[in-house]
Amino acid sequence: MHDLTLLVMAAGMGSRYGGLKQLDPVGPNNETIIDYSVYDAIRTGFNKVVFIVREEFRSDFEKQITSKYADKIRIEFAIQDLNDIPKGFMCPNDRKKPWGTGHAILSASKIINEPFAVINGDDFYGKKSFQLLSEFYRDGSNADFSMVAFELDKTLSDFGGVSRGICTSKNKHIINISETHDIKKNENSISSSSVLKLDGSEPVSMNMWGFTPKLFSYLEEGFSAFLNLHSKEVKSEYLIPSVINDLIETDQERVRMLNSSSSWFGVTYKEDKPFVESQILDLIDAGFYPSRLF
Numbered sequence: 001m002h003d004l005t006l007l008v009m010a011a012g013m014g015s016r017y018g019g020l021k022q023l024d025p026v027g028p029n030n031e032t033i034i035d036y037s038v039y040d041a042i043r044t045g046f047n048k049v050v051f052i053v054r055e056e057f058r059s060d061f062e063k064q065i066t067s068k069y070a071d072k073i074r075i076e077f078a079i080q081d082l083n084d085i086p087k088g089f090m091c092p093n094d095r096k097k098p099w100g101t102g103h104a105i106l107s108a109s110k111i112i113n114e115p116f117a118v119i120n121g122d123d124f125y126g127k128k129s130f131q132l133l134s135e136f137y138r139d140g141s142n143a144d145f146s147m148v149a150f151e152l153d154k155t156l157s158d159f160g161g162v163s164r165g166i167c168t169s170k171n172k173h174i175i176n177i178s179e180t181h182d183i184k185k186n187e188n189s190i191s192s193s194s195v196l197k198l199d200g201s202e203p204v205s206m207n208m209w210g211f212t213p214k215l216f217s218y219l220e221e222g223f224s225a226f227l228n229l230h231s232k233e234v235k236s237e238y239l240i241p242s243v244i245n246d247l248i249e250t251d252q253e254r255v256r257m258l259n260s261s262s263s264w265f266g267v268t269y270k271e272d273k274p275f276v277e278s279q280i281l282d283l284i285d286a287g288f289y290p291s292r293l294f
């Protein structure tokens with residue numbers, strides 16, 4: 001078994017949720033969603049976890065989260081900093097929003113030298129999803145990038161619209177990711193701001209990726225190109241789905257689509273939290289997780 005790292009993106013502001021939701025407990029013994037992800041990663045063969053955080057929250061993370069499993073898996077931190085940008089560019093003084101998921105992943109480039117999975121810190125992906133990535137990179141010979149896809153109707157919120165990357169594939173490889181906004185459940189259908197009809201079976205990206213370290217050179221080059229166009233804007237973001245789309249369209253990389261049977265859930269809105277808590281209790285009752293993880 002070769003080294004395999006889990007990279008957890010946890011530096012976002014949580015604007016819709018209204019707080020640092022990555023630290024919010026959802027399990028019966030104050031477990032966070034991140035705790036469940038790390039638990040699943042450990043039991044499917046990952047041996048290192050890197051947390052991407054902002055410097056001001058690192059101490060809280062170490063106290064509330066990583067201290068629980070410091071003796072069970074190697075832990076490192078990468079700091080996403082607004083001012084960590086290439087020479088020749090300046091961050092606008094009034095910018096508060098992080099530069100996006102592409103920049104977040106790039107912040108870990110100096111501490112990852114092995115295949116790695118990327119996840120959002122506030123999303124619950126399920127053991128099967130981690131298993132898919134672990135098996136894909138297990139022997140160290142697979143050079144393709146990969147993405148775990150979920151069925152759209154398993155990723156929606158009852159409390160508002162969401163954005164999802166709807167994937168098109170051919171021969172098990174992704175050929176396009178179309179970012180679709182304001183997707184909502186209606187009484188008998190699913191609607192969005194741009195797609196006329198969705199049936200709920202569409203495979204979507206929930207930012208669960210598998211990469212090799214060669215991604216970092218693409219991100220470095222792409223981030224400079226992004227800043228050439230958007231460095232003076234306060235809300236523009238350098239997003240990993242856009243990076244991957246460009247690599248696919250220019251035939252630089254192939255991205256294998258790994259279809260997960262797991263139900264995804266997360267706390268996009270505060271009102272989602274009771275549902276997440278009940279889902280986790282159901283999984284515990286069914287024997288998928290112990291009542292106390294660590």
